[in-house]
Amino acid sequence: xxxxxxxxxxxxxxxxxxxxxxxxxxxxxxxxxxxxxxxxxxxxxxxxxxxxxxxxxxxxxxxxxxxxxxxxxxxxxxxxxxxxxxxxxxxxxxxxxxxxxxxxxxxxxxxxxxxxx
Amino acid sequence: xxxxxxxxxxxxxxxxxxxxxxxxxxxxxxxxxxxxxxxxxxxxxxxxxxxxxxxxxxxxxxxxxxxxxxxxxxxxxxxxxxxxxxxxxxxxxxxxxxxxxxxxxxxxxxxxxx
Numbered sequence: 484x485x486x487x488x489x490x491x492x493x494x495x496x497x498x499x500x501x502x503x504x505x506x507x508x509x510x511x512x513x514x515x516x517x518x519x520x521x522x523x524x525x526x527x528x529x530x531x532x533x534x535x536x537x538x539x540x541x542x543x544x545x546x547x548x549x550x551x552x553x554x555x556x557x558x559x560x561x562x563x564x565x566x567x568x569x570x571x572x573x574x575x576x577x578x579x580x581x582x583x584x585x586x587x588x589x590x591x592x593x594x595x596x597x598x599x600x
Numbered sequence: 601x602x603x604x605x606x607x608x609x610x611x612x613x614x615x616x617x618x619x620x621x622x623x624x625x626x627x628x629x630x631x632x633x634x635x636x637x638x639x640x641x642x643x644x645x646x647x648x649x650x651x652x653x654x655x656x657x658x659x660x661x662x663x664x665x666x667x668x669x670x671x672x673x674x675x676x677x678x679x680x681x682x683x684x685x686x687x688x689x690x691x692x693x694x695x696x697x698x699x700x701x702x703x704x705x706x707x708x709x710x711x712x713x714x
Contacts, residue, residue, distance in 0.1 A: 489643075516701075523608050523706075524706060524707075525689060525704040525706040526644075526689070526704040527704075531701065573644070575643075588634055588649055589646075589691075591644045591645070592643050593642055593643050594642065594643050
């Protein structure tokens with residue numbers, strides 16, 4: 484089955500710890516994204532990557548870091564500098580990049596719920 | 601100003617009735633729009649999309665209408681079913697062709713009354 488997976492589903496972090504959220508896709512998509520969702524809110528873009536070895540800050544990148552060493556993988560690290568990290572984190576991918584497509588929907592993973600203890 | 605905080609706009613409809621969910625978008629240069637459905641605790645799922653050179657597009661039981669004059673998008677769901685209960689988000693491509701970013705609205709919660 485083709486799709487996008489996130490792990491873990493639930494994650495608990497102590498204050499001052501860094502944690503890394505996994506995102507993997509086997510859709511052969513060039514572009515990948517990380518969003519944060521707070522209760523009753525829309526999605527806010529943290530980071531995105533249009534191609535391997537390249538990524539850009541989104542609207543709320545402070546306190547987060549990413550890497551894109553492989554096309555399939557786009558892990559997100561929530562650092563201790565993020566003051567309010569408790570949220571639902573969503574990863575997405577789209578064809579983007581070298582496909583030549585101008586319009587492309589984003590496919591979402593199931594999300595990781597991060598709670599700071 | 602008032603914070604929308606935890607209170608999503610909510611639409612309650614009777615099972616079998618039609619639902620209309622509205623969205624005002626912000627960027628007159630946006631040329632691609634998507635509706636997503638998000639069930640509790642899950643990631644958003646694609647429902648339907650529309651490009652700015654169209655004003656209507658139909659799918660299975662869903663229709664999206666685009667009014668560029670007033671920057672308004674709507675999602676119509678025919679014969680609403682209990683499984684349609686979810687939060688619905690509109691998203692716009694704010695930068696035109698070649699950009700892959702989407703800007704999401706805050707969402708509308710649809711509750712279907714059996």
